[in-house]
Amino acid sequence: MMIREFINQIEYEVNTLFNDYSDGLKAREDSRAFGAMIEQRIRDNWESICINVHADHVKNPGKRTIYDFACRYNNIFFGFDPKTKDLDTDKYSDGGVCSVGNLMQFLANDRSIFVVIEFGHHEAPENKSLRDLNYIKVAPLHLLPANSLRIENLGTGQVRLNDTIAQVYPEINWDQTLDDFF
Numbered sequence: 001m002m003i004r005e006f007i008n009q010i011e012y013e014v015n016t017l018f019n020d021y022s023d024g025l026k027a028r029e030d031s032r033a034f035g036a037m038i039e040q041r042i043r044d045n046w047e048s049i050c051i052n053v054h055a056d057h058v059k060n061p062g063k064r065t066i067y068d069f070a071c072r073y074n075n076i077f078f079g080f081d082p083k084t085k086d087l088d089t090d091k092y093s094d095g096g097v098c099s100v101g102n103l104m105q106f107l108a109n110d111r112s113i114f115v116v117i118e119f120g121h122h123e124a125p126e127n128k129s130l131r132d133l134n135y136i137k138v139a140p141l142h143l144l145p146a147n148s149l150r151i152e153n154l155g156t157g158q159v160r161l162n163d164t165i166a167q168v169y170p171e172i173n174w175d176q177t178l179d180d181f182f
Helices: 003-017 031-052 100-109 165-171
Strands: 056-058 069-073 076-086 096-099 113-123 130-140 149-152 158-161
Touching (some): 003 031, 003 113, 031 056, 031 069, 076 096
Antiparallel strands (some): 096 158, 149 158
16 A cells, blocks of 8 residues: 555544544643643554554654654554644744654654644634644655755754645645655
């Protein structure tokens, strides 16, 4: 199966996890806490997701990796990192992904695929204590259009997203290889 079909299956499974929140997710004290809640829900169900998409579950990594969940599919290692994107117009959401060095190590040396799972959310209009999910989009970072990425010099350099995954999703080049990306 091609990467696109695999990523679509992952996206379907993650969306299914959050279907029961059609009335909104409980807002948290800040964006980090909200993101941690999302991450924990996926973590609690990651092994089942892997089974459903016929991937080999990889035990959750330690804190010193650029990804939060992993699996092997067709002998390719995939590392997944959930990101939340606050879509409220009066909020700032920086699009930070990971350090340049760690990303290059993961992609080039390990020949692995780094995948972003993006959760676009906004304040529920009827209830300020809830967050409505606008979308959940899943995409390998190396397939995103080059103009959707930027590097900022924070320490060793940070890879950041200029746009949401939802905005650039139609522009993804599903045939691009890691070598093409480099």
